[in-house]
Amino acid sequence: MTRQLILERAVKEIKDGMCVNLGIGMPxxxxxxxxxxxxxxxxxxxxxxxxxxxxxxxEVDPDLINAGKExxxxxxxxxxxDSAESFAMIxxxxxxxxxxxxxxxxxxxDLANWMIPGKMVKGMGGAMDLVQGAKxxxxxxxxxxxxxxxxxxxxxxxxxxxxxxxxxxxTELAVFQFTDAGMELIELQxxxxxxxxxxxxxxxxxxxxxxxxxx
Amino acid sequence: xxxxxxxFDSAIQQxxxxxxxxxxxxxLSGIPEKLIIALRNKGVKDLTIVSNNCGVDDWGLGLxxxxxxxxxxxxxxxxxxxxxxxxxxxxxxxxxxxxQGTLAERLRAGGAGIPAFYTATGVGTEVAKGKEHKEFDxxxxxxxxxxxxxxxxxxxWKADHFGNLVYRKTARNFNPVVATAGKVTLVxxxxxxxxxxxDPDEIHTSGVYVQKVLVGNDYEKRIERLTTxxx
Numbered sequence: 469m470t471r472q473l474i475l476e477r478a479v480k481e482i483k484d485g486m487c488v489n490l491g492i493g494m495p496x497x498x499x500x501x502x503x504x505x506x507x508x509x510x511x512x513x514x515x516x517x518x519x520x521x522x523x524x525x526x527e528v529d530p531d532l533i534n535a536g537k538e539x540x541x542x543x544x545x546x547x548x549x550d551s552a553e554s555f556a557m558i559x560x561x562x563x564x565x566x567x568x569x570x571x572x573x574x575x576x577x578d579l580a581n582w583m584i585p586g587k588m589v590k591g592m593g594g595a596m597d598l599v600q601g602a603k604x605x606x607x608x609x610x611x612x613x614x615x616x617x618x619x620x621x622x623x624x625x626x627x628x629x630x631x632x633x634x635x636x637x638x639t640e641l642a643v644f645q646f647t648d649a650g651m652e653l654i655e656l657q658x659x660x661x662x663x664x665x666x667x668x669x670x671x672x673x674x675x676x677x678x679x680x681x682x683x
Numbered sequence: 684x685x686x687x688x689x690x691f692d693s694a695i696q697q698x699x700x701x702x703x704x705x706x707x708x709x710x711l712s713g714i715p716e717k718l719i720i721a722l723r724n725k726g727v728k729d730l731t732i733v734s735n736n737c738g739v740d741d742w743g744l745g746l747x748x749x750x751x752x753x754x755x756x757x758x759x760x761x762x763x764x765x766x767x768x769x770x771x772x773x774x775x776x777x778x779x780x781x782x783q784g785t786l787a788e789r790l791r792a793g794g795a796g797i798p799a800f801y802t803a804t805g806v807g808t809e810v811a812k813g814k815e816h817k818e819f820d821x822x823x824x825x826x827x828x829x830x831x832x833x834x835x836x837x838x839x840w841k842a843d844h845f846g847n848l849v850y851r852k853t854a855r856n857f858n859p860v861v862a863t864a865g866k867v868t869l870v871x872x873x874x875x876x877x878x879x880x881x882d883p884d885e886i887h888t889s890g891v892y893v894q895k896v897l898v899g900n901d902y903e904k905r906i907e908r909l910t911t912x913x914x
């Protein structure tokens with residue numbers, strides 16, 4: 469339910485003609501929601517630009533997977549390349565947008581999404597490269613953790629993936645943007661009050677004038 | 684002179700304890716499965732393995748973990764493997780985690796004779812600790828070093844006798860940069876063709892990087908996450 473709310477808002481970040489990297493897990497689900505009339509190329513950092521739908525059973529090819537190691541297909545106009553070139557695309561600023569999951573986001577746009585101290589370290593994969601390289605970084609995550617504590621922090625407590633890298637944060641409660649002026653609340657999700665967002669957000673943020681009027 | 688060898692065991696004969704081996708593949712896709720099995724059978728120990736991932740418990744590089752042959756692993760993501768976790772927590776296994784793009788570029792640089800380069804990836808994180816920081820045009824970067832291995836294990840789709848290689852779809856992944864970064868590069872392929880049969884315009888890796896070519900049969904090509912439409 470909350471997941472659907474987040475995904476429906478996140479897909480609006482994708483514009484016709486973009487090259488987009490969707491992170492592993494929840495962001496991958498956005499692929500199915502992109503409007504059919506959009507010409508969007510999805511990048512998989514293991515070496516594919518132009519991810520197609522999941523294969524039919526008789527189309528499954530172990531030589532064709534996405535970064536989450538799922539079997540996929542390649543759409544018309546797709547290209548294959550090696551890992552160094554894949555990250556040249558990312559690091560060189562040729563990917564318009566990356567939508568990534570998050571564990572914590574801080575008010576200055578720091579992102580933590582790869583490691584919890586004391587638990588087994590799995591590795592950062594391509595996340596640190598993506599946050600530094602893609603032109604725009606959108607993070608999607610639940611607003612609070614399972615204990616009800618805010619994941620939107622004054623400063624991250626978990627090890628960082630990148631410093632001041634987040635441009636936009638989408639949760640089930642609200643949408644924030646990050647600029648040199650700081651963190652700004654720009655939208656409330658349907659039925660959510662400003663008071664609820666304030667009470668569930670540890671970070672300091674300003675409020676867009678458009679929201680002040682509605683509230 | 685053909686670079687073709689017929690025995691995987693003889694191909695890896697010169698690998699000794701303590702060697703650094705760079706291994707192609709992403710997850711279980713495009714991994715040199717026959718060379719890994721041969722290395723497991725040889726049993727050499729204290730290896731440093733450089734590869735994006737470390738296989739799963741009973742396949743790919745996981746076979747070397749099972750046999751306790753790896754001393755140090757340099758990788759970007761190792762989360763698919765319980766043996767890895769056990770050996771890491773017990774202190775048997777040393778791990779260097781490298782961001783995936785930095786790992787690819789370190790191999791590319793190593794193979795291209797570039798000792799180090801600067802990247803913004805990892806700035807402000809644990810990855811940057813102890814590394815040289817430098818500012819270019821107002822942005823901070825860290826220095827990362829190229830990687831060269833004693834041996835490189837590569838999986839390609841086709842090769843000719845000179846070692847020119849063609850990969851298939853996303854099984855290409857790290858293999859082309861791995862091929863350049865080994866002092867001795869061993870390649871296994873599904874199909875060997877006559878020299879001159881590959882269109883020079885379509886060759887992904889020039890045979891200049893390749894020392895030996897082996898042909899494998901009955902590739903298992905295990906799938907980590909079988910995902911189909913309507914599933």
